[in-house]
Amino acid sequence: MSDESVQKPASTQKPFSTPEMVALEAELAVTRAQLASTIDELVARLDPRAQAGRAVESGRQIWLDATSSDAPPDARKKALAVLGGAVAGVAAVLAIVVAAGRRRG
Template identity: 75%
Template sequence: MSDESNDTTGTTPFTTPQMQALEAELAVTRAQLASTVDELVARLDPRAQAVRAVESGRRLVSDAVSGDAAPDARKKALAVLGGAVAGVAALVALVVAGRRKG
């Protein structure tokens, strides 16, 4: 004696248009989230960051020494490189001063 009303094999669950709309919206949101996570993983990859930094450095040096660069790009490149040189010089001076004291 089995109760046939409890048998759910082969039947579709009860759904409404609102439930279907919510499920579709949830699927879109999941896809967007997955895309965002993939993009963040790509941006935060250390190798990719190193490649971008090297490319940026090469572009700065190229802009600074090239006469073909736009005036604004050359000015920015010279400012950045000048700041980097000043920073290294300050660090070296601090290290030398620290060794003289100790």
């Protein structure tokens, strides 16, 4: 047997590559990086602690706008409307609970 008749394993052969394949691989790498960035941003936005923090901060700002005389008129009007809606919602829920309690007892 001669050395010429023995084939090399496939893993040591150089892969076939064209400029188009290289460009597609580069585009794929960019797309993967963008996808990873998008996923990281979504995870940060959907984090329950971060959402709770934003909700608390929004509530504080609404309260400050409603109670502060230094708030711009539009912000104060919006804050009062939001707080009035919240009070009306709580009153409606309480009325439903009381009515349901009277039906049972």
